[in-house]
Amino acid sequence: MSELPRVVVSVVAGVDGRVALSRGERLLDADVDRRWRSGWPADVEELVGASSAAVEKRYRPTVVLEGSGTFVGDDAPPVAFDGDGTAAEVLLADHLPKRTPRWFVVVDGRGRVDWSYFGDADTSLLVLVCTATPLPYLRRLRRDGIPYLVAGEARVDLRTALVRLREVLGADCVVSHAGGGLNGALLRAGLVDEVHVVTVPMLVGGLGTPSVADGPPLPVGGAPVRLRTVNVTVGAQGSVWAHYEVVDARG
Numbered sequence: 001m002s003e004l005p006r007v008v009v010s011v012v013a014g015v016d017g018r019v020a021l022s023r024g025e026r027l028l029d030a031d032v033d034r035r036w037r038s039g040w041p042a043d044v045e046e047l048v049g050a051s052s053a054a055v056e057k058r059y060r061p062t063v064v065l066e067g068s069g070t071f072v073g074d075d076a077p078p079v080a081f082d083g084d085g086t087a088a089e090v091l092l093a094d095h096l097p098k099r100t101p102r103w104f105v106v107v108d109g110r111g112r113v114d115w116s117y118f119g120d121a122d123t124s125l126l127v128l129v130c131t132a133t134p135l136p137y138l139r140r141l142r143r144d145g146i147p148y149l150v151a152g153e154a155r156v157d158l159r160t161a162l163v164r165l166r167e168v169l170g171a172d173c174v175v176s177h178a179g180g181g182l183n184g185a186l187l188r189a190g191l192v193d194e195v196h197v198v199t200v201p202m203l204v205g206g207l208g209t210p211s212v213a214d215g216p217p218l219p220v221g222g223a224p225v226r227l228r229t230v231n232v233t234v235g236a237q238g239s240v241w242a243h244y245e246v247v248d249a250r251g
C-alpha cells in the first residue's frame with residue numbers, strides 16, 4: 001500500500017479554466033463570490049453537490065486541503081505576534097493538541113493567515129508549515145491551540161506533508177479544494193490521482209488569473225500529464241462535471 005494518501009483535486013472553473021475572477025480577489029470575499037456566481041446557470045450547484053457526494057461516497061475523505069491563497073493575497077506579510085519565548089526546537093516540532101474525525105488542512109509555510117476559524121467538534125483546522133516558517137507565527141498557532149505539522153525546509157514539502165497526513169491523521173484520501181497555485185504544485189510533484197472539474201459556461205480571461213493548475217511552466221521538452229476520463233455529466237443548462245483519473249505514474 002502506498003504511503004501517500006489518494007489526492008483528489010476538485011474545482012469549479014470557467015470554460016477557460018479560470019477558477020477566480022482575478023489574482024487580486026478571493027472568492028472568500030462575499031462581493032467577489034457574488035460576482036463569480038453571477039455567471040452560474042442553475043445547474044452548477046447541483047453538479048457541485050453531485051461531485052462532492054460521489055467523492056464522499058467512494059473515499060470517505062477525512063482531510064480537505066487548501067492553500068493560503070484562498071485566504072490572503074500574494075503580498076500579505078507574515079502574521080506578527082510577540083507571544084512568549086518558547087524555544088525554536090519546541091516550536092519546530094509538530095503540534096497536535098487535539099484530534100477530530102475530520103481535518104481542514106491549509107498550507108501556510110510563510111505564516112500569513114491570521115486565523116479566526118478554528119473548526120468545530122467534527123473538523124479541526126490544521127496548518128502545514130516548514131522549518132522556515134516565522135517562529136512568531138508558530139507561537140501564535142500554539143497560543144490559539146491550532147494544530148500544525150512541520151514538513152519541509154524552505155517551503156512546505158508537499159510529498160512529505162501528504163505522507164505525514166496519512167501517518168499522523170490516518171488520512172487515506174485528501175480532497176484539494178485549493179486554487180491553481182497549490183493544485184499546480186501538487187501536479188508538478190506528481191501527487192494528483194484524480195480530478196473533478198465542474199466547468200461553468202462562462203469566460204473570465206486575463207493573463208495570470210488563477211486557473212485549475214498554475215505554478216511553474218512545464219520544462220522545455222516536457223509533456224502534459226495524461227488523464228483518463230471516468231465520467232462526464234452534463235447539467236440541464238450545459239454546465240459539465242467531468243471526472244478524470246491521472247494515468248501517469250506518480251513522480
Ligand SMILES: NC(=O)c1ccc[n+]([C@@H]2O[C@H](COP(=O)([O-])OP(=O)(O)OC[C@H]3O[C@@H](n4cnc5c(N)ncnc54)[C@H](OP(=O)(O)O)[C@@H]3O)[C@@H](O)[C@H]2O)c1
Nearest residue numbers: 011012019020026027067068069109178179180181182185
Ligand atoms: N474555483 C475554485 O474551485 C477555487 C477553489 C479555491 C480557490 N479559488 C480561488 O483561487 C485563488 C487562489 O489561488 P492561488 O493560486 O492564488 O492560491 P493557492 O492555490 O492557495 O496557491 C498558493 C498555495 O500553494 C502553496 N504552494 C505553491 N507552490 C508550492 C510548492 N512548490 N510547494 C509547496 N507549496 C506550494 C503556497 O504555500 P505557501 O503559503 O507556503 O507559500 C500556498 O499555500 C483565490 O482567488 C481563490 O478564491 C477558487
